[in-house]
Amino acid sequence: MGNSFDHDLFVIGAGSGGVRAARVAAGHGAKVAVTEEFRVGGTCVIRGCVPKKLLVYGAHFAEDLQDARRFGWDVPECGFDWPALRDTVQAEVARLSGLYRQTLDSHQVTVLSERATVTGPHEVLLASGRRVTAKVILVATGASPVLPSIEGAQLGITSNEVFHIEQLPRRLVIAGGGYIANEFAGIFHAFGVQVTLVNRTSQILRGYDESIRDRLQQISLAKGIQFRFNAELARVEKIGDGSLRLHITGEDPLACDALLFATGRKPNTEGLGLTEAGVVLDDQGAVKVDEYSRSSVESIYAVGDVTNRVQLTPVAIREGQAFADTVFGGKPRTVDHSCIPSAVFSAPPMAGVGLTEAQARKRYGDIKVYTSDFRAMKNVLANRHERALYKMVVDAATDKVVGLHMIGPDAPEILQAAAVAVKAGLTKQDFDDTVALHPSMAEELVLMR
Numbered sequence: 288m289g290n291s292f293d294h295d296l297f298v299i300g301a302g303s304g305g306v307r308a309a310r311v312a313a314g315h316g317a318k319v320a321v322t323e324e325f326r327v328g329g330t331c332v333i334r335g336c337v338p339k340k341l342l343v344y345g346a347h348f349a350e351d352l353q354d355a356r357r358f359g360w361d362v363p364e365c366g367f368d369w370p371a372l373r374d375t376v377q378a379e380v381a382r383l384s385g386l387y388r389q390t391l392d393s394h395q396v397t398v399l400s401e402r403a404t405v406t407g408p409h410e411v412l413l414a415s416g417r418r419v420t421a422k423v424i425l426v427a428t429g430a431s432p433v434l435p436s437i438e439g440a441q442l443g444i445t446s447n448e449v450f451h452i453e454q455l456p457r458r459l460v461i462a463g464g465g466y467i468a469n470e471f472a473g474i475f476h477a478f479g480v481q482v483t484l485v486n487r488t489s490q491i492l493r494g495y496d497e498s499i500r501d502r503l504q505q506i507s508l509a510k511g512i513q514f515r516f517n518a519e520l521a522r523v524e525k526i527g528d529g530s531l532r533l534h535i536t537g538e539d540p541l542a543c544d545a546l547l548f549a550t551g552r553k554p555n556t557e558g559l560g561l562t563e564a565g566v567v568l569d570d571q572g573a574v575k576v577d578e579y580s581r582s583s584v585e586s587i588y589a590v591g592d593v594t595n596r597v598q599l600t601p602v603a604i605r606e607g608q609a610f611a612d613t614v615f616g617g618k619p620r621t622v623d624h625s626c627i628p629s630a631v632f633s634a635p636p637m638a639g640v641g642l643t644e645a646q647a648r649k650r651y652g653d654i655k656v657y658t659s660d661f662r663a664m665k666n667v668l669a670n671r672h673e674r675a676l677y678k679m680v681v682d683a684a685t686d687k688v689v690g691l692h693m694i695g696p697d698a699p700e701i702l703q704a705a706a707v708a709v710k711a712g713l714t715k716q717d718f719d720d721t722v723a724l725h726p727s728m729a730e731e732l733v734l735m736r
């Protein structure tokens with residue numbers, strides 16, 4: 288691509304979307320630079336999906352070690368060493384970040400380590416004061432945790448800090464009721480921390496199927512995770528012994544040793560110079576883009592969380608790939624945002640794809656709902672009472688499976704495979720025609736009545 292710019296493509300942000308776009312565009316022959324103000328890998332690798340999932344694995348040993356006794360193993364009293372897990376997870380994060388860096392290097396992508404702001408349709412300004420020009424600019428700056436604007440909010444931490452805490456608190460309050468809140472509730476509860484979730488609405492995990500999230504709430508309560516619903520934090524106060532007192536509107540204050548805000552994330556566009564350059568943002572501050580991820584400025588594109596379409600890593604990666612193929616590979620492509628499977632790595636995990644029962648009822652009117660409510664074989668022998676729940680939502684007119692939702696051991700692993708069938712538009716009959724794989728939990732999918 289011959290032009291008088293320093294680069295064909297300048298990417299701001301080396302996270303899930305930015306790294307993929309940079310690497311693929313370079314593979315298509317473009318001269319690419321990417322800049323990262325924090326650590327290469329972005330949220331998912333450094334302080335999101337990856338370290339979170341490793342903590343989930345670490346947390347699961349609490350139950351596994353207990354259950355092992357019912358399977359004949361002589362397990363002595365086991366202690367848990369938080370710094371040991373924290374540090375091995377951080378070492379793995381550093382290794383992965385290095386691999387991302389290597390991939391960029393091996394594709395001849397220039398990697399810079401400083402903050403960039405946009406100063407025009409083809410120009411960015413680096414923190415060091417250097418100006419760089421590019422034919423195309425890709426904004427892949429992700430999102431950041433939002434804190435409620437209440438007095439003392441700075442006394443709490445967010446998912447950015449939670450991976451690094453010095454020691455486990457005795458009592459942890461988590462504000463919020465979404466993905467991050469429920470995942471960390473499960474993690475810290477397993478480590479022996481007394482966890483209370485403070486939620487301003489009456490339900491956790493809005494958007495997930497109601498029966499499935501109710502089941503998570505029941506199981507969490509039975510484990511000893513506490514919930515405060517319809518509870519709005521009003522003020523946070525540090526008291527003499529170093530602990531925190533949380534003032535909640537209309538309720539008794541709550542004492543804790545640490546407060547984790549899991550109250551949503553906002554697109555990283557503040558101070559980025561986008562509006563000044565003519566890029567239109569929505570009322571949440573997200574970059575408005577068309578189906579090819581192009582903003583209102585012809586030479587500026589955006590992918591991933593900063594566009595606030597679906598805040599998930601595989602979506603950011605697909606958007607980055609489609610952008611690079613479209614703009615530098617001569618293969619225009621869009622990303623299909625329908626039927627995206629997702630999971631909450633709670634304890635037990637839940638996963639879903641397609642429409643919830645309520646959404647399907649609204650869309651199709653006449654639907655059929657099949658469920659399987661069962662205790663996993665392993666849980667029966669372990670004398671663990673929690674039950675798994677699978678739900679299949681079917682359009683009555685066509686027999687098509689339009690939604691699949693589950694909670695139970697390994698639900699995300701099972702759902703990923705089943706999502707192929709839902710995405711392909713298969714029918715309930717197609718599921719029924721498939722012979723069960725026995726004994727498994729996944730066989731419930733083809734045995735639903």
Ligand SMILES: Cc1cc2nc3c(=O)[nH]c(=O)nc-3n(C[C@H](O)[C@H](O)[C@H](O)COP(=O)(O)OP(=O)(O)OC[C@H]3O[C@@H](n4cnc5c(N)ncnc54)[C@H](O)[C@@H]3O)c2cc1C
Nearest residue numbers: 300302303304324329330335403428429591592598599600
């Ligand atoms: C705790 C947590 C758990 C999560 N778990 C999951 C999960 O299990 N599964 C899943 O699919 N998703 C998960 N997510 C969401 C997932 O991490 C994001 O959707 C994904 O990382 C988005 O990728 P991105 O490329 O848009 O942005 P990011 O990965 O956030 O990358 C953006 C990068 O841009 C950099 N940057 C920002 N501004 C500038 C600037 N001006 N100059 C230079 N660099 C800049 C940032 O430092 C960052 O590294 C989780 C998120 C969190 C917070």
Ligand SMILES: NC(=O)c1ccc[n+]([C@@H]2O[C@H](COP(=O)([O-])OP(=O)(O)OC[C@H]3O[C@@H](n4cnc5c(N)ncnc54)[C@H](O)[C@@H]3O)[C@@H](O)[C@H]2O)c1
Nearest residue numbers: 435463464465466467468487549550551552598630631632
């Ligand atoms: N397993 C996964 O795929 C995974 C895991 C973690 C995060 N993520 C992504 O990251 C995004 C952010 O996660 P999250 O859990 O922060 O957001 P979320 O949108 O899932 O939940 C935010 C919660 O905070 C509450 N809330 C918002 N403002 C509040 C306020 N001022 N006071 C009190 N409560 C408030 C909301 O009611 C909601 O319960 C998710 O939307 C998701 O896309 C994905």
